[in-house]
Amino acid sequence: MITTDVLIIGAGPTGLFAAHQINLIGLKCEIVDNLDKIGGQCIELYPDKPIYDIPAIPECTGEELTKNLINQLKPFNIKFHLSERVEELKKNNGNWEVTTNRGTKFLTPNIIIAGGVGAFEPRKFSLKECEKFENKSIFYSVKDKSIFKGKTISIFGGGDSALDWAIELANNSSINLIHRRDEFRAAQSSVEKVKELAKQGKIKLLTKYQLKNAVGSERLESIDIMHDDKSIQNLKSDYVLGFFGLIMQLGPIANWGLNLNKKTIKVDTEKFETNQKGIYAIGDICSYPGKLKLILSGFHEGALAARACFRLARPNEKYRFEFTTTSSNLKSRLGVKE
Ligand SMILES: Cc1cc2nc3c(=O)[nH]c(=O)nc-3n(C[C@H](O)[C@H](O)[C@H](O)COP(=O)(O)OP(=O)(O)OC[C@H]3O[C@@H](n4cnc5c(N)ncnc54)[C@H](O)[C@@H]3O)c2cc1C
Numbered sequence: 001m002i003t004t005d006v007l008i009i010g011a012g013p014t015g016l017f018a019a020h021q022i023n024l025i026g027l028k029c030e031i032v033d034n035l036d037k038i039g040g041q042c043i044e045l046y047p048d049k050p051i052y053d054i055p056a057i058p059e060c061t062g063e064e065l066t067k068n069l070i071n072q073l074k075p076f077n078i079k080f081h082l083s084e085r086v087e088e089l090k091k092n093n094g095n096w097e098v099t100t101n102r103g104t105k106f107l108t109p110n111i112i113i114a115g116g117v118g119a120f121e122p123r124k125f126s127l128k129e130c131e132k133f134e135n136k137s138i139f140y141s142v143k144d145k146s147i148f149k150g151k152t153i154s155i156f157g158g159g160d161s162a163l164d165w166a167i168e169l170a171n172n173s174s175i176n177l178i179h180r181r182d183e184f185r186a187a188q189s190s191v192e193k194v195k196e197l198a199k200q201g202k203i204k205l206l207t208k209y210q211l212k213n214a215v216g217s218e219r220l221e222s223i224d225i226m227h228d229d230k231s232i233q234n235l236k237s238d239y240v241l242g243f244f245g246l247i248m249q250l251g252p253i254a255n256w257g258l259n260l261n262k263k264t265i266k267v268d269t270e271k272f273e274t275n276q277k278g279i280y281a282i283g284d285i286c287s288y289p290g291k292l293k294l295i296l297s298g299f300h301e302g303a304l305a306a307r308a309c310f311r312l313a314r315p316n317e318k319y320r321f322e323f324t325t326t327s328s329n330l331k332s333r334l335g336v337k338e
Helices: 013-024 040-044 062-076 128-133 160-169 188-199 251-255 295-313 328-333
Strands: 006-009 029-033 079-082 086-092 095-100 105-108 110-113 119-122 152-156 174-179 203-207 209-216 220-227 232-236 239-242 246-249 264-266 279-281
Touching: 006 013, 006 105, 006 295, 013 029, 013 040, 013 062, 013 295, 013 328, 040 062, 086 251, 095 110, 110 295, 128 209, 152 160, 152 232, 160 174, 160 188, 174 209, 188 203, 209 232, 220 239, 279 295
Parallel strands: 006 029, 006 110, 029 079, 110 279, 152 174, 152 239, 174 203
Antiparallel strands: 086 095, 095 105, 119 246, 209 220, 220 232
16 A cells, blocks of 8 residues: 555646645655556647647647656656556545555545546447457557567558558558548648558558457457448458547546536635545646636646645644745755755
8 A cells, every 4th residue: 555645646737737736845646647658638639739828938849848847846756657547435544545447555635636638548449359359469559569570460540540550560560551431530641651551562451441350269360341331351460459549538536426517526716625525626627617727727726736735644734835936945855955
């Protein structure tokens, strides 16, 4: 069981800045995120797009903002638990006990939910047969591309991820690229590259097809795909990759007895506390009159929630407001030599 002053759920911009504020005032925190990377929507949905309304940063991309937020956390040595989704919540001797889908347990007086629009989950094949091959022969993201070397891979999808991986893996593997439409939604340069590789025989392009069956006992052997005209083709496949985008789900947090307002959690605007003592919500996931779903609002909400956490984490101490410019205390936590 990991004990900490604050557990932050969500490593998006809001969760990251809240972690900064928590450590600055002398508390410790751990961060859990369902994604395999840090940055939330900024990194998952728009890493290359410029943002123009972060105070004092005239322009930066989603990726640059994330890198800067991570850099700002460097003095604190924070533990991230990535690719883990929080599932269960229960009371334990006046504290909260939280368990993730991987069985990691946290004991804490404070939980800050910075879960954005919910946990990002890949959209999967609807075919029941696919489940038994998942994470063995059928994947929805690539963690280790070396396993595909010299193999036959059927890639499904018509967006950037499907085409980028088809192009990359075509170097060392035999690729079927299968899409249910004739047109692709990817960058024009990738579409042209795929067509060129198809002409050279390095990619087999199959459009207007959908997955009909996955064949094999322990491991996948082949797949059946069906054309719009109902004709069926069997393709030998060692692996299948499906890239159909992401869905966002509030998931088990929705059953934690919190005051929900559609897919958001109602909070007060003094502490950003929910209807449960010691559980706060900040960023896109919280709602209150006048809420703006902007990154800058999440930063402010995190700063206030962090101070609220102090009461429960250090019940016998009084929180003292200080500036980073003038406080030796804060500067020493930041590793600044005076
Ligand atoms: C295309 C686009 C452009 C945008 N442009 C701007 C802009 O210009 N300016 C601006 O201010 N805002 C912009 N936004 C909005 C901005 O990205 C969001 O307001 C911001 O990302 C919210 O941050 P967050 O930390 O609250 O949530 P998120 O960024 O959504 O991060 C939440 C994290 O929590 C994780 N999570 C959720 N549930 C769980 C769980 N149960 N267990 C573990 N982890 C969980 C998720 O995986 C995710 O990583 C834009 C959004 C989009 C989509």
